[in-house]
Amino acid sequence: MIRRVALPIALLATVMLTLAAGQSPGNKSEEPEPFDIEPPILKQNLSDEPLPDGDVARLEKQFERAKRNAEGAERLYKIGVLAKVEVEQRLLKVVRYESDLVNARVARAKEEVAAKESQVAAGEITKDELEAVKTVLAQLTETAQVAAAKRERAELEAAEANLRRQQKLLKLGIAQKSDVTDAQEKLAQLKAQQK
Numbered sequence: 001m002i003r004r005v006a007l008p009i010a011l012l013a014t015v016m017l018t019l020a021a022g023q024s025p026g027n028k029s030e031e032p033e034p035f036d037i038e039p040p041i042l043k044q045n046l047s048d049e050p051l052p053d054g055d056v057a058r059l060e061k062q063f064e065r066a067k068r069n070a071e072g073a074e075r076l077y078k079i080g081v082l083a084k085v086e087v088e089q090r091l092l093k094v095v096r097y098e099s100d101l102v103n104a105r106v107a108r109a110k111e112e113v114a115a116k117e118s119q120v121a122a123g124e125i126t127k128d129e130l131e132a133v134k135t136v137l138a139q140l141t142e143t144a145q146v147a148a149a150k151r152e153r154a155e156l157e158a159a160e161a162n163l164r165r166q167q168k169l170l171k172l173g174i175a176q177k178s179d180v181t182d183a184q185e186k187l188a189q190l191k192a193q194q195k
Contacts, residue, residue, distance in 0.1 A: 069090050
């Protein structure tokens with residue numbers, strides 16, 4: 001009877017010792033540990049700064065992506081998936097990209113007008129073709145002014161909403177006084193820019 005019990009216990013002890021020896025620090029492989037690997041860069045973490053070269057195609061893609069993200073945001077807020085802040089940020093991003101896109105189109109149209117003016121001077125095209133391009137530029141400039149006003153208004157509204165939110169959180173004891181001060185400074189800065 002003792003032999004029947006001793007054999008499985010000895011076998012179990014041998015297996016446990018073998019497993020413990022395999023996990024010793026001396027047997028570490030050259031593979032990095034999971035925390036040694038940098039996480040991939042996510043698209044939403046990339047910079048939202050306007051592009052210096054005015055790449056219209058890239059701005060159009062960013063604008064369309066922002067519109068798609070904002071379209072379902074209200075529904076996701078209603079069912080509790082997104083916070084109201086995230087919905088507001090998505091809508092603000094759409095307005096910003098729209099403004100950047102229109103500004104890039106205006107810059108491209110200005111370059112086209114300059115090129116057409118040199119072609120008129122060289123006698124390659126008529127003044128009517130130049131006037132058509134100038135008309136398009138005037139329309140785009142007007143659209144850019146409307147988009148800039150819309151952007152300023154949206155950013156001001158977002159800053160006001162953020163200030164109200166921070167003040168409510170401060171009353172509840174969740175936020176800090178510095179958060180309210182930062183929100184007030186941001187709002188004051190936006191108001192000063194609009195004057």
